[in-house]
Amino acid sequence: MPVAVDRLIKNPSDLENYRKKLKGEVNPAVKRVRVCIGTACAAKGSRRLYELFRAAADESGADVEIEAKSVGCHGLCERGPIVVVEPGDILYQSVEEPDVAEIFRETVLGGKVVDRLLYEDPSSGKKAKSEKQIPFYQVQKRIVLAENGRIDPTSIDDYIRSGGYTALEKTLSTMTPEDVIIEVEKSGLRGRGGGGFPTARKWRSCREAEGNQKYVICNGDEGDPGAFMDRSIMEGNPHSVLEGLIIGSYAIGATQGYIYVRNEYPLAVEHLKNAIGQAQEYGFLGENILDSGHSFDIRINRGGGAFVCGESTALIASLEGRTGEPRAKYVHTVEHGLRDLPTNLNNVETWANIPAIINNGGEWLAQIGTEKSKGTKVFSLVGKIVNTGLVEVPMGITLRDIVYNIGGGVQNGKAFKAVQTGGPSGGCIPAKFLDAGVDFDELTKLGSMMGSGGMIIMDEDTCVVNFAKYYINFLRQESCGKCTPCREGIPQVLHILERITHGEGEEGDIEKLETLAQLLADGSLCALGSTAANPVISTIRYFRDEYETHIRDQRCPAKECRGLFAFEIIPDQCKGCGICIKKCPVDAITGERRLPHLINQDICTKCGTCYDKCPFDAIAKV
Amino acid sequence: MTSVRSMQLRRYEGGFFVPRVTIDGIEVNVPRESTILEAAHKAGIWIPALCYNPAVTNTANCRLCLVELQRGERGKLVTSCNYPVRNDITVSVSGERAQRARKGVMELLLARAPESGELKELALRMGVEGTPYPTVTEAQRNCILCGLCIRVCEEVIGCSAIGFAGRGVDRSVTTPFMLASEDCIACGACAMVCPVGTIQIRIHEDTGEAEISPFKSRAKLLICEECGKQLVTEPVAFKVDGRVHIDWDEFKQRARLCPECRRKRTAQSLALVESKKS
Numbered sequence: 001m002p003v004a005v006d007r008l009i010k011n012p013s014d015l016e017n018y019r020k021k022l023k024g025e026v027n028p029a030v031k032r033v034r035v036c037i038g039t040a041c042a043a044k045g046s047r048r049l050y051e052l053f054r055a056a057a058d059e060s061g062a063d064v065e066i067e068a069k070s071v072g073c074h075g076l077c078e079r080g081p082i083v084v085v086e087p088g089d090i091l092y093q094s095v096e097e098p099d100v101a102e103i104f105r106e107t108v109l110g111g112k113v114v115d116r117l118l119y120e121d122p123s124s125g126k127k128a129k130s131e132k133q134i135p136f137y138q139v140q141k142r143i144v145l146a147e148n149g150r151i152d153p154t155s156i157d158d159y160i161r162s163g164g165y166t167a168l169e170k171t172l173s174t175m176t177p178e179d180v181i182i183e184v185e186k187s188g189l190r191g192r193g194g195g196g197f198p199t200a201r202k203w204r205s206c207r208e209a210e211g212n213q214k215y216v217i218c219n220g221d222e223g224d225p226g227a228f229m230d231r232s233i234m235e236g237n238p239h240s241v242l243e244g245l246i247i248g249s250y251a252i253g254a255t256q257g258y259i260y261v262r263n264e265y266p267l268a269v270e271h272l273k274n275a276i277g278q279a280q281e282y283g284f285l286g287e288n289i290l291d292s293g294h295s296f297d298i299r300i301n302r303g304g305g306a307f308v309c310g311e312s313t314a315l316i317a318s319l320e321g322r323t324g325e326p327r328a329k330y331v332h333t334v335e336h337g338l339r340d341l342p343t344n345l346n347n348v349e350t351w352a353n354i355p356a357i358i359n360n361g362g363e364w365l366a367q368i369g370t371e372k373s374k375g376t377k378v379f380s381l382v383g384k385i386v387n388t389g390l391v392e393v394p395m396g397i398t399l400r401d402i403v404y405n406i407g408g409g410v411q412n413g414k415a416f417k418a419v420q421t422g423g424p425s426g427g428c429i430p431a432k433f434l435d436a437g438v439d440f441d442e443l444t445k446l447g448s449m450m451g452s453g454g455m456i457i458m459d460e461d462t463c464v465v466n467f468a469k470y471y472i473n474f475l476r477q478e479s480c481g482k483c484t485p486c487r488e489g490i491p492q493v494l495h496i497l498e499r500i501t502h503g504e505g506e507e508g509d510i511e512k513l514e515t516l517a518q519l520l521a522d523g524s525l526c527a528l529g530s531t532a533a534n535p536v537i538s539t540i541r542y543f544r545d546e547y548e549t550h551i552r553d554q555r556c557p558a559k560e561c562r563g564l565f566a567f568e569i570i571p572d573q574c575k576g577c578g579i580c581i582k583k584c585p586v587d588a589i590t591g592e593r594r595l596p597h598l599i600n601q602d603i604c605t606k607c608g609t610c611y612d613k614c615p616f617d618a619i620a621k622v
Numbered sequence: 623m624t625s626v627r628s629m630q631l632r633r634y635e636g637g638f639f640v641p642r643v644t645i646d647g648i649e650v651n652v653p654r655e656s657t658i659l660e661a662a663h664k665a666g667i668w669i670p671a672l673c674y675n676p677a678v679t680n681t682a683n684c685r686l687c688l689v690e691l692q693r694g695e696r697g698k699l700v701t702s703c704n705y706p707v708r709n710d711i712t713v714s715v716s717g718e719r720a721q722r723a724r725k726g727v728m729e730l731l732l733a734r735a736p737e738s739g740e741l742k743e744l745a746l747r748m749g750v751e752g753t754p755y756p757t758v759t760e761a762q763r764n765c766i767l768c769g770l771c772i773r774v775c776e777e778v779i780g781c782s783a784i785g786f787a788g789r790g791v792d793r794s795v796t797t798p799f800m801l802a803s804e805d806c807i808a809c810g811a812c813a814m815v816c817p818v819g820t821i822q823i824r825i826h827e828d829t830g831e832a833e834i835s836p837f838k839s840r841a842k843l844l845i846c847e848e849c850g851k852q853l854v855t856e857p858v859a860f861k862v863d864g865r866v867h868i869d870w871d872e873f874k875q876r877a878r879l880c881p882e883c884r885r886k887r888t889a890q891s892l893a894l895v896e897s898k899k900s
Binding site for chain 2: 306323327328330331476477478479480481482483484485487488489491492494495512515516518519522523524525
């Protein structure tokens with residue numbers, strides 16, 4: 001038995017007093033610089049910016065108190081690193097090291113705005129001073145991400161000051177476990193990991209399952225290409241996940257929790273570890289939490305990077321130290337989960353929703369969203385979109401709103417072609433369904449799925465066959481190989497897609513793909529296999545003609561599949577500089593200096609070197 | 623109302639509910655938690671299965687035993703080898719959807735293991751004459767990765783000399799580091815359960831050893847002290863020593879059996895693997 005450490009907060013009144021004390025310490029005159037240190041901004045050097053601001057604050061000698069703060073992801077990753085200055089919440093984007101001195105001198109000390117670093121609306125050209133004026137944020141509704149970008153993820157005091165752990169206090173002092181489940185039930189919350197299973201129903205089954213020891217697990221093994229919702233929550237507000245887990249453990253009757261997070265998320269691991277240490281020190285984890293009699297602790301398990309470990313039973317196998325492979329679902333994890341004991345597994349975002357539900361009541365969340373999908377959903381918006389980033393929107397919002405109002409439309413003014421939702425398990429949705437509302441059922445109806453929340457935008461230059469091939473190749477690498485359809489079927493699908501994109505497609509290939517897709521859906525052991533063909537099936541459904549053009553005419557309409565389109569020189573644009581002649585590896589280009597050159601199509605291997613090297617954009621794909 | 627009626631129709635035996643399974647129109651009653659495959663045996667209906675053996679745990683990974691569980695409008699395909707019967711259910715084995723799925727799985731397996739005579743034989747029995755797919759997975763040809771050998775080695779023999787290595791298409795059954803395993807006693811149980819004949823026992827007359835191919839593990843063969851005939855391998859004899867408990871009454875009874883039947887009885891009492899041909 002470890003010696004009981006003296007904990008800071010032993011009961012609800014301790015917490016109340018401590019929060020009052022923290023709030024009292026806030027000096028409204030303090031000027032604050034908040035630097036985003038989320039992974040995207042950090043990759044662009046925001047940690048250095050943070051250090052520079054700190055050094056500047058320490059050295060300024062000004063009368064006013066200045067505080068530099070590192071905060072989690074703001075969401076507008078495209079424009080990072082992002083720096084916000086209080087008061088006024090002035091948002092600066094794409095800040096670089098040389099800008100620090102100017103921001104400090106002008107804004108922090110001088111109270112003036114540095115115009116050139118403000119966000120400029122690409123359509124109207126208007127400058128936005130704060131988040132509130134940027135369309136990217138206006139359409140969003142932030143519940144889970146509400147405190148991201150405001151609080152320091154490494155400080156539990158910041159979290160408590162902004163109202164953190166009030167939900168836990170409310171739960172433990174005024175609610176029975178059943179009350180908690182009823183509240184979650186009222187909210188209509190469905191699992192945010194992709195499946196959309198009603199959270200309250202899962203909790204109740206686990207609560208009612210027989211077993212002295214029960215577990216709760218937080219699934220942070222986010223592996224979809226282009227998805228980073230969970231990462232940003234774990235990095236930006238780790239205590240919200242912990243609070244959700246502790247409340248859930250009380251409702252379910254679990255005494256041990258695990259957070260399974262992929263090791264490729266070092267910052268998330270670090271922030272979670274730090275948060276767990278603080279929560280233990282403060283008394284939110286451990287024995288007799290807030291004098292309620294409820295005991296609970298959390299451990300972190302780092303995943304080795306297998307996509308399949310995001311599947312609940314594979315995750316549990318991995319947690320147990322076995323190979324991460326799924327098992328048959330006829331035995332439910334809520335009854336026989338981790339170590340064969342009742343286990344409740346939810347995704348990061350699901351857990352992070354819980355404190356808000358308890359604080360505001362289930363009905364409050366149920367007001368947001370559509371009939372069967374309540375609340376908000378975080379999406380990571382990537383691909384050929386202007387504002388790459390993290391967005392949280394109410395369920396039911398149209399794809400058009402997300403793509404155009406929040407995302408700012410397609411990059412380089414190209415036409416929108418489709419959006420892939422749900423990662424490798426999802427499907428693509430073409431332009432004609434842009435006005436569809438985004439919720440669990442609507443997306444499924446369109447042949448895609450909600451998934452965990454990745455949204456990849458394709459423009460007119462994206463070849464759907466190639467796109468589907470990308471996902472199938474990903475799944476081929478990530479299939480665990482346990483069951484036949486997935487292990488053998490996916491490589492067969494890939495084989496056919498490769499033939500098609502190399503211009504070797506045959507009549508009947510589409511039908512073969514459909515047969516294999518049906519087999520994968522019907523026969524696979526887990527969801528990785530049964531949804532694997534969705535990217536193929538949905539692209540066939542909406543872009544069958546593109547498949548047919550590849551197969552029949554050996555042509556790629558989007559001009560992406562190499563060999564299935566030709567390069568030609570536009571005579572009017574060609575300056576006759578001779579670069580392409582020099583670079584062409586097969587000497588297919590001829591021409592006099594200063595006169596338009598010509599590509600001999602019989603010799604050309606379509607390697608694209610001339611296209612890349614031409615300084616005048618005089619080479620076109622036809 | 624309906625619930626009361628179905629309650630009345632429920633069959634109990636010794637206080638336990640006995641579910642009724644209707645397979646292709648034939649009704650059988652089985653103990654709760656039996657598998658559909660067991661129910662099908664009882665009903666006399668054949669369902670192909672490759673990775674299934676009653677001597678080891680079910681992993682349901684070959685997916686060849688898919689059947690359609692009829693529920694509401696649209697059925698659901700489930701693996702009959704491990705689907706537990708908990709309520710009265712209706713199952714279709716010969717329905718088009720189930721047949722198509724099993725055929726699809728078999729075609730994929732044929733593409734993976736094109737040279738296995740055993741697999742071709744089973745395919746023919748299922749009415750599958752060939753595969754439209756090329757062989758695209760190269761790792762460990764002719765092994766269908768059912769894992770029976772691994773489970774037998776671990777659960778029945780207790781050696782864990784082989785296991786899966788790699789992931790997805792690169793998956794293979796192998797000894798650690800692909801070297802001859804010191805844990806292998808060359809008992810041949812893996813070769814016996816292998817449904818596609820990929821694992822073979824090779825006898826090396828020159829050295830008096832048995833080799834388990836393709837794992838390269840070898841063990842010396844025990845020789846009959848009287849006639850010099852080769853018996854089991856030495857480590858097997860040693861291992862069996864620890865498992866056999868001599869019961870004199872049983873011994874006397876066995877003395878009344880012919881050598882053939884006596885051997886069978888002995889094998890059964892050692893709780894070894896059920897023959898694949900059964």
